[in-house]
Amino acid sequence: MNKAITIPIAVQKPNRAQRVEQLHHDILEELAQLVSRFLSTGEKGVIDLRIRAQDFLADEMQPLRERLGKGEVSAKFEGFGHVDIEETSYPGIWWLSYFDAEEQLETQQIEVAWFPNLLKAQAPDIRQGAARLAAELLGSDASPAVETH
Amino acid sequence: MTDLEKTDSIDSPDFEFPAEPGTVGERLVNLGVSRRGFLKFCTALTSTMALEASMAPKLAYALTTSRPCIIYMSFQECTGCLESLVNSYGTTIENLILTSFSLDYQETLQAAAGTAAEAARNEAMTKNAGKYILVVDGSIPANAKSGYFVSAGESGVDRLNKAAANAAFVVAVGSCAAFGGLPGASPNPTGAVPVSSIIKNKTVVNVSGCPPIAEVITGVLAYYLTNNALPALDANKRPTMYYGKTVHSSCYREENERAGHVANFGDAAARAGGCLRPLGCKGPRTHAACATMRWNQGLSFPIQSGHGCIGCTEPGFWDFGGLYTKTSGGD
Known part of the structure; x- marks a missing residue:
């Protein structure tokens, strides 16, 4: 039994660069599956990098961001901090960077959808806006002058 | 629907x-x-x-429809856990704990004192019987007649038993409540024991650490709020979602150790990311989320700041031996 213990066994673990590369590859594979599922079922998907890449630094996700490239659309949401929203070069795959009010990065998410949910105006907000607009019109001094000829 | x-x-x-x-x-x-x-x-x-x-x-959805009641009671503790909870995070944590939940009793934070405070606690426990969450920090002298820790004329054991009787579950916050902590360290003059040694008929979730990461404390509460169930627990009653991995296995210095880069006190290797295990780092046998969630809004954690892990989330960590004594085993 003691002899068995002396058998030299070396477990080869990948180094950090290899682990980062493997993680990026895994995420890209998952994105391919999420896009395929979205096209066939309409089901959206989200990968949260703060959770998925929790053993890594935010900077180490930059090569993945570069591999996904930049698409045609970008937007910024402002409220409770801000969110930078960019479509990647793969339509339907969006990169969202969440920042808090102190400009600290909270998380990065990759969303698979027609467009990120955050961009969509919500019906209750639209109704409140409509009410404000109506009040604005009521409060104006007069109706716009109508030109006559 | x-x-x-x-x-x-x-x-x-x-x-x-x-x-x-x-x-x-x-x-x-x-x-x-x-x-x-x-x-x-x-x-x-x-x-x-x-x-x-x-x-x-x-x-x-949960935040817009419910507001669970929390009774937060302190026993033999230093208030470090509460400091971690309310001071370490700018807005969201305070929002969650102070607005999402109804913090109906917390001796340090509440304005009321004396009999008014006790009456408010009793009223909240009666009104929310079976539904409130009891959060406890600090360890408790096991002997109700020891004379140690008496509050409002009641022993710690009596106060804890009374508060836990109608709780949905109990969260033991900090290593004192979870494992006895500093009051329970040798020679343990007060006979302090953890919450789970007294509360046997109720689920106790240990959120250990000295103190625990604020987001871990609130994460457990948020998990319950959204799922109406508790997360999976390990053998030490800690949520595996936060305590499932050792600090070493998630540490950025771990692979440097494998490459042969280890630190000595104050040397260049320590500053360059060499593994701190030779300096007594307890990361290899300490289960915590410090290396992944980090502290101060994800800014850093002790090892990143150059000091080895002291193992504060593990049972009996005050009796491990010296903070700088090299440990064996772990991963």
Whole structure:
């Protein structure tokens, strides 16, 4: 039994660069599956990098961001901090960077959808806006002058 | 419509947050916060607490419809856990703990004192019997007649038993409540024991650490709020979602050790990321989320700042031996 213990066994673990590369590859594979599922079922998907890449630094996700490239659309949401929203070069795959009010990065998410949910105006907000607009019109001094000829 | 269907439809353009009276939802409506802003808030919150992204809409729904009652009681402790909870995070944690939940009793934070405070606690426990969450920090002298820790004329054991009797479950926050901590360290003059040694007929969740990471404390509460169930626990009653891995296995210095780069006190290797195990780092046998969630809004953690892990989330860590004594084993 003691002899068995002396058998030299070396477990080869990948180094950090290899682990980062493997993680990026895994995420890209998952994105391919999420896009395929979205096209066939309409089901959206989200990968949260703060959770998925929790053993890594935010900077180490930059090569993945570069591999996904930049698409045609970008937007910024402002409220409770801000969110930078960019479509990647793969339509339907969006990169969202969440920042808090102190400009600290909270998380990065990759969303698979027609467009990120955050961009969509919500019906209750639209109704409140409509009410404000109506009040604005009521409060104006007069109706716009109508030109006559 | 079931609750699940309701939460699934929360991202529908037609969905209206219920905004029940007394909830965060009502407060947001009154403040004129948009639904989009609220969803952003919930997404960041779930991510910060290492909860799956799919839980964000569920959390949004839960925050707008309910406001669970929390009774937070302190025993033999230093208030470090509460400091961690309320001071370490700018906005979201305070929002969650102080507005999402109804913190009905906390001796340090509440304005009331004396009999008025005790009456408020009793009223909250009666009103929310079977539903309130009992959060405890500090360890408790096992002998009710020891004379150690008496508050409002009651022994610690009596106060804890009374408070836990009608709680939904108990969260033991900090290593004192979870494992005895400093009061329970040798020679343990007060005969201090952890909460789970006294409360046997109720689920006790240990959120250990000296102190625990604030997001871990609130993450457990948020998990319960969104799932109406507790997360999976390890053999030490700690949530595996936060305590499933050792600090060493997630540490950025771990692979440097494998490459032969280890640190000595004050040398260049220590500054260059060499593994701190030779300096007594307890990371290899300490289960915690410090290396992944980090502290101060994810800024850093002790090892990143150059000091080895002291193993504060493990049972009996004050009796491990010297902080700088090299440990064997672990991963």
